[in-house]
Amino acid sequence: MSHHVVPLKTYYTIFFALLALTAITVAVAFLDLGALNDVVAMGIASTKASLVILFFMHVKYSSKLTWVAIIGGIIFLAILLIIILSDYMTRGADTFPQAW
Amino acid sequence: MSAKNTALQHHFNDLDQQYQASQLGMWAFLVQELLFFGGLFAGYVVYRNLYPEAWTLGSHELDVSLGSTNTAILILSSLTMAMAVYWAQKGQKTKLVLFLVATLILGCSFLGIKVIEYSHKVQHHLLPGNGFSFDSPLADQVRIFFSFYFAMTGMHAFHMIVGAGILIWLIVQAMKGRYTAEYNTPIEMFGLYWHFVDVVWIYLFPLLYLIGRN
Numbered sequence: 001m002s003h004h005v006v007p008l009k010t011y012y013t014i015f016f017a018l019l020a021l022t023a024i025t026v027a028v029a030f031l032d033l034g035a036l037n038d039v040v041a042m043g044i045a046s047t048k049a050s051l052v053i054l055f056f057m058h059v060k061y062s063s064k065l066t067w068v069a070i071i072g073g074i075i076f077l078a079i080l081l082i083i084i085l086s087d088y089m090t091r092g093a094d095t096f097p098q099a100w
Numbered sequence: 101m102s103a104k105n106t107a108l109q110h111h112f113n114d115l116d117q118q119y120q121a122s123q124l125g126m127w128a129f130l131v132q133e134l135l136f137f138g139g140l141f142a143g144y145v146v147y148r149n150l151y152p153e154a155w156t157l158g159s160h161e162l163d164v165s166l167g168s169t170n171t172a173i174l175i176l177s178s179l180t181m182a183m184a185v186y187w188a189q190k191g192q193k194t195k196l197v198l199f200l201v202a203t204l205i206l207g208c209s210f211l212g213i214k215v216i217e218y219s220h221k222v223q224h225h226l227l228p229g230n231g232f233s234f235d236s237p238l239a240d241q242v243r244i245f246f247s248f249y250f251a252m253t254g255m256h257a258f259h260m261i262v263g264a265g266i267l268i269w270l271i272v273q274a275m276k277g278r279y280t281a282e283y284n285t286p287i288e289m290f291g292l293y294w295h296f297v298d299v300v301w302i303y304l305f306p307l308l309y310l311i312g313r314n
Contacts, residue, residue, distance in 0.1 A: 006186065011179055011182045011183060011186070012179075014179075015175065015176070015178075019172060019175060022168065022172065025305075026164065026168055026310065029306065029310035029313045029314070031314055032314035041306040041310060042306070045302050045305075048302045049299045049302050052178060052295050052302070053295070053299065056178055056181075056298075057291070057292050057295045058288075062123065063120060065124055069127045069128060069131055070131065072131065073130075073132075073134050074134070076131075077134055080135065080139070081138070081141070085142075085145060088149070088150075089149065
């Protein structure tokens with residue numbers, strides 16, 4: 001069987017890391033870092049998400065096929081965001097409907 | 101791996117193959133969930149860039165302490181879910197049931213706090229619709245922020261409600277002794293779903309609650 005039993009100690013470590021990162025992201029939100037605020041917030045969120053995916057979801061120990069499925073999904077999400085934003089960010093504000 | 105094993109379905113060679121198929125199938129589902137939520141996130145980014153001031157105004161109407169508490173509750177529920185998977189793999193039925201129940205209670209606590217938050221928003225006329233009112237020249241733009249707030253957190257909460265329903269079913273099955281050290285795939289697959297819903301919240305929390313706080 002390829003079931004990998006992750007030890008409880010690993011789960012505890014990840015749990016406390018996630019709580020610490022949550023505290024950091026709240027604290028940093030109250031500092032004025034200019035445009036960096038968003039970068040830091042998304043960086044911390046992605047770090048937390050990676051910890052959950054790799055350890056709680058056992059992906060670190062999963063098959064290559066599972067990795068392909070996940071990375072494929074992330075690439076498609078990136079395509080969705082990049083193509084939408086490369087349109088909207090290059091239009092100029094006056095081309096949007098003015099209903100609001 | 102004997103032919104007597106009742107957990108093994110006839111179209112698989114062995115339990116490992118069956119397990120790998122379940123895992124890949126679950127991830128295929130979660131990846132389409134990622135793109136489903138991705139549409140909401142894409143809309144959020146477009147409108148936030150159009151109306152940054154309104155997004156700051158709207159975000160300030162949200163309660164950071166309730167949002168942080170809910171984040172902590174959800175992370176704790178992910179820990180209890182991971183521990184449920186651990187005890188399922190060890191074949192410890194009582195501890196499995198215990199941690200599944202803990203996960204259910206934490207999930208319901210999250211939803212309870214969400215109900216409190218929603219009712220505050222409705223009382224303050226922040227639910228988009230005829231009753232919406234916001235004292236600012238940007239009120240119409242703030243309404244769009246709250247459309248995103250309710251759509252994104254609402255879709256997330258819907259996933260939590262579905263998860264709670266499945267948890268109840270898993271608890272009943274676990275109490276019947278359905279899951280053993282050899283066969284516990286449904287527990288592990290549900291764990292993947294639960295953690296995925298946690299990941300979505302990990303992004304929702306800073307994007308909705310923590311904008312322009314400085």
